[in-house]
Amino acid sequence: MSTQAKADLRTEMTGESTRPRRSLWGDVWLRLRRNRPAVVGLLVVILMYLTAIFAPLIAPYEFDQIDLDNVGAGPSLEHPMGTDELGRDVFSRVVWAARSAAFVSIAVAGFGLALGIFFGVLSGYLGGWVDTLIMRLGDVLFAFPGLLFVFFIAATIKPGLTAWLKAIGLDDLARSDYLDYLVVIIALSLVGWPGLARLIRGQLLSLKRREYILAAQAIGVPTWRIMRRHLLPNAMPPVIVAVSGGMGAIILSEATLSFLGIGLQPPNPSWGAMLYQYYPYWRHASLWPLLFIPAAILVVVVLAFSFLGDGLNEALNPQLD
């Protein structure tokens, strides 16, 4: 019997289609691949996270290794991007800063997503006063414009956080180099969740009333199966778009905080802190190229995330075309 005949027989007996199965994600990948800026964005993003993971192998020096005999040197084989005013290797600092950016973006996206799903599902599922309370709490956080609240939290929680960490015996975390990361992550996570919670709540509310959910309920599909097979896959796409676009925003926020001196502080490596350190060199005779290094990297990373986010948005919502 030929394979085709076998397949036909199988179809007849089991009622399953033998059309090559294309999953939702296979479809998304196909559409994403056709979008050239999105592919470039994806490659840059992957490169950034790989750099972050392998930073100790890539960076020729430690990020805080000072060499006062070699201050403000131009690019050379030993120092591909030259050295700064303390003789630190700029390329190594850039590479280590990728790790800071990657760490902060993953942690904040993770916490934000966890809080967002928790409050969003609670809100959308329970409704009533719980819903009102959570949404109003979100409104209050939305009442602070842009990054102002993040500035405010980052500037105020540090001493309290130090005291608290020491009190519960986590003295190691209370060291200034870890503390900066904690402050940035807490400040950004606290402000990031209401948007996601609102999105997930909205998705749940609108999906609950769709015909195919009602149909599934009517033919007696168990609730958990409805959630897994119907609710979740359909609720996720906008969340994925929001989170992937949000990662770029988180990296930018971290850089902004560090630029203002309330995020990661030297010697911790951060593109924002590097830019703050280098930007006064715009009028310096020989050190001025330094300012363009963190500037260019930040622009490329932000552009990459926005291309990827737009590409994912189109790939996940094909009805847009």
Added chain:
Amino acid sequence: MLAYLVRRLLWLPILLIIVSFITFALGYYGPADPIVALLGRHYDPEIAAQLAHEYGFDQPFFVQYVKYLGRIVHLDFGESIKYRNQPVLRLLIPRLLITIQLNAVSSFIGVVIGVGLGVFAALKRGRPTDRIVVFGVVFGRAVPVFVAGPILLFLFARMIPVLPAGGWNGIFSRSAILPVLLLSIGPMAIFARQTRAGMLEVMGQDYIRTARAKGMREMGVVIAHALRNAFIPLLTILGFLLGSLVEGTFLTETIFGIPGMGQFAFEALGGRDYPVIITVTLLVAIAYALGNLWVDLLYGFVDPRIRQA
């Protein structure tokens, strides 16, 4: 519409009380002891205790909060810790005026040029000029203020040294050109993008074809029919614009050394001058809430469909 208005207006004071509570609580539990920061090397426990008593820091949390609310109602925001015996409000008002001028001019220029570019790009859809605008918009949105600022300084104060690198001699002086340019990039990019999208959508509508069929001149079609309708969604991003301006102000004023509210707040963040930090946060939150309320009401007024919902 009336119920909507009442609901929105009632929410406002509640919001402000919660906001003031959050800022006060974080200011109370968070920052390093301002007395220590103030006295520095001259720290002496006796003087510190006396100062703490003078500022009322030795009283319980809720007593301090209620007293604080009472003072706010009388527009008394306390005294700065860094500038002793100077009321925060008196320090803030001249700086606020500079910031408001800077923001007003920047957003006006940004919105006008942005809308113009958006309309222009939409009319030249797919041609090279459209592509240039679209590319510029993507780039303008991706370049953060604190990246563009130093680059502008490098270009216009060093490579072509035609503009002053900082300071402030009023909004009509040459020192305002670079900061205004920097602050207007954001609004320009957002408005160009939204206007272009709105125009493209509107230009495909039947009433545009009808207007053309009646023999209306293209200019009239664009202005009287297309732009009027494309404007409605633009109102919603006005609220968003307010938020991005606040952030941009902090960075721009810091980079160019402009003695406005942003730089003042930045200084206060570093010096843990928390009466100033709380006041700035509170005032900006109030301004932002009022701005959003205004935008929502305007939106309801312009688009009757919103009122029904």
